[in-house]
């Protein structure tokens with residue numbers, strides 16, 4: 001999922017900040033809504049919120065920190081890292097003062113730092129719960145990367161901690177903020193081509209051909225394999241195409257063709273989500289293939305977005321022709337939108353509750369696969 005510098009520079013040239021209304025019409029940009037809100041005179045509420053990134057690995061380094069150079073409603077104010085050798089570079093590159101640099105031991109002192117309004121947890125999956133709960137106790141709003149946790153109980157504890165401490169919790173579901181996936185939500189939920197009849201959503205990436213992060217192969221730290229990391233996007237895609245929760249699932253593990261990598265977590269898994277009126281969404285996720293699509297057949301038409309989940313290069317087609325939207329720096333829109341909702345004491349459009357819902361779906365998928373493909377009713 002990482003990109004090279006040239007791709008990154010190319011992306012910066014794309015139009016930033018496009019939001020879509022019904023029918024894909026451009027309605028407003030965050031800049032415009034920011035200006036009109038400022039003009040309302042509510043200046044206290046207009047402060048740029050300070051974000052501290054927790055975990056300075058690939059995603060923070062290559063996506064979130066660069067995105068935070070372009071955000072309007074928030075900025076990179078601090079870092080939390082267990083690797084002292086990274087500190088100088090980050091401080092210099094992003095002008096971060098010493099007082100806003102933390103490690104995992106003194107992290108709780110962030111409670112006394114007024115520069116930090118939001119803690120963004122970008123650690124291996126199994127560590128999300130601990131750091132979200134510590135951030136909530138420090139009375140900071142929280143953004144947590146996907147998957148929210150590695151089990152339903154942790155996700156509930158995270159949500160409870162945020163509610164008890166009066167802070168907001170959002171998940172890093174970036175695709176809710178970019179035009180192609182937003183159009184899919186409209187096409188499906190508003191029945192632009194009639195009712196959806198079936199969905200195909202696949203997300204796979206061959207990590208065996210790259211150098212994998214070792215924690216992703218470790219069940220303790222990752223919670224599972226390709227489903228937790230990649231399949232979650234396909235689950236999300238099916239659910240936001242329908243705009244409703246699936247009621248049941250049947251799943252099977254794929255064959256292990258690369259046992260040197262996959263002896264602890266699954267290499268691949270395929271599943272079929274079932275919605276209330278019988279619509280089925282078929283999906284696959286694998287760490288040893290390349291797949292990236294979200295498509296649907298409806299009563300009077302169809303659509304296909306591929307790649308659908310990549311950071312850039314998204315392409316799409318419907319039965320009426322090409323989908324023609326700009327590829328944007330979606331993490332900019334994501335964090336601007338989340339900061340704006342926190343500032344207004346409102347839930348993000350991708351709240352902790354959505355993360356918890358998805359954990360329940362993911363765990364039901366594993367339950368079915370562990371039972372050899374038995375249909376499992378999803379308990380919410």
Ligand code: NAD
Nearest residue numbers: 055056057058059060122123124125145146147172213215
């Ligand atoms: P990474 O391996 O590149 O970075 C993980 C960071 O956590 C490293 O800085 C590492 O030093 C630190 N860390 C702290 N304790 C650790 C431990 N016990 N073991 C291993 N590392 C430890 O991973 P990443 O790709 O940046 O992923 C981090 C999180 O972000 C994951 O939850 C992942 O699912 C999510 N992510 C989301 C997207 C997205 O598009 N939304 C993309 C990539 C990653």
